[in-house]
Amino acid sequence: MTNIAPAQIKDLKGLGPKSAAAINAIGITTVAEFMHTDAFVMYAQLKQLHSTASLNFLYAIIGAQENQHWQHIAKTQKTEILMRLDDMGLAPK
Numbered sequence: 029m030t031n032i033a034p035a036q037i038k039d040l041k042g043l044g045p046k047s048a049a050a051i052n053a054i055g056i057t058t059v060a061e062f063m064h065t066d067a068f069v070m071y072a073q074l075k076q077l078h079s080t081a082s083l084n085f086l087y088a089i090i091g092a093q094e095n096q097h098w099q100h101i102a103k104t105q106k107t108e109i110l111m112r113l114d115d116m117g118l119a120p121k
Contacts, residue, residue, distance in 0.1 A: 037062050040092035047088060053077055063093055068112055075118060083120055086113075 034040050037059055038048035054073040056062050062070075067089045074081040086109065087098040094101070101109075113119040 034059055037092075041095050042088040042091045042098045047085065050074055050078060050081070050085075051089075067093060068116060071113075072116060072118060083109075083113075 036048065037043060037051055037056070038045045040059065040062070043051075051062065051070065051074070054070065054077060056065055056070065067086060070089055071081065071086040074085065084098060084102070087101045090096075090105065090109070091098040091101045110119055
């Protein structure tokens with residue numbers, strides 16, 4: 029079985045057309061750009077554009093970069109993620 033990389037951001041695990049459109053709106057339009065951009069930088073930019081961008085969106089971004097389901101990321105990395113968001117002044121209230 030050949031492991032073929034997704035051609036578009038919307039095809040990455042845990043993301044879809046709406047997520048891809050939001051990510052495209054911050055200037056990230058290719059899978060390569062997405063994979064090489066820090067998830068927390070993307071999330072900060074998304075929060076500037078869409079103040080309602082949820083923590084689940086960050087989990088989904090990290091999950092897509094790691095080819096993991098977002099719920100797995102939420103379970104296994106939540107503490108580290110929240111600490112980094114706190115350092116960035118973006119922790120949920």
